[in-house]
Amino acid sequence: MQRIRPLGYTEPRTLQEASALLLEHKGAVIFAGGTDLMVALRRKKLENAFLVNIKHIPGLSGIRRNADGSFDIGALTTVSELEYLDIPELGALTAASAGLGSRSVRNRATIGGNVGRASPASDLASPLIVLEAVAAVHGPDGMRSVPLSRLFLGPGKSDLRPGEILTAIHIPAQNGSRGWYAKRGRTCGCDCAQAGVAVQLLLDGDIIRKAKIALTAVAPVPLPAPLAEAVLEDGRVGSELFTKAAEQAAAEARPLTDFRASADYRRVLVRTLTLQSLAAASRR
16 A cells, blocks of 8 residues: 655644744645645655644634625535535535535535635636635735635636635625536536536526626636626526527636547537526526
């Protein structure tokens, strides 16, 4: 059996201590759920890693609904906890969580880890973008807030600075809007996304007063689709409007061809998945 031998390991008890350790040790990486980290270690991509286990720092888990209707989700909250939320406004996040990996992965993976790794195929990033979520980040200079729409800079690259730790996700009040997330994987729904589409709609009867759309795995970063949103806003719910928006979303995608899917196929998927998510969100 192959052994994983990181050079160092520590369990800080405070955010301040964790930030200092991340700055002090070359190759320091945050360890929480470990679903991606352990794979990287087995593949010897992090042979000089110094693991900073933040699971013993209090206050980083759980889901809180605030008096103003907003939500705060601790970075160590597992994906399986999100999967069973019975909150209509967070339907896109719940649907994405239910389709993320296997049951054992969802039991270990955390929202902070899934977002923090800045993968273009992150299932949680696009739903959080349409929910206009904001990341709470602790670093050597204290706390700061980063909108999810601006957190991602490229594949594996985020706006997190040296020594910073994503501590929570804040979701503002949704005022009765509803959302959904649909994706396609190579072999099953729980596979890594070939493409995914998150939608959030605020309806006034059958009129769409506000629309948010974000795309997964079709650009170097999780990608908002503002032109498709503009097609929907102040329009009437229906197949004709949804088809126009889906075609616009496909046009806004910037996919590449890789071993999972061709660029052309990903565009087709964006159109199909946008239609699915719009239909589901408008019925909820």
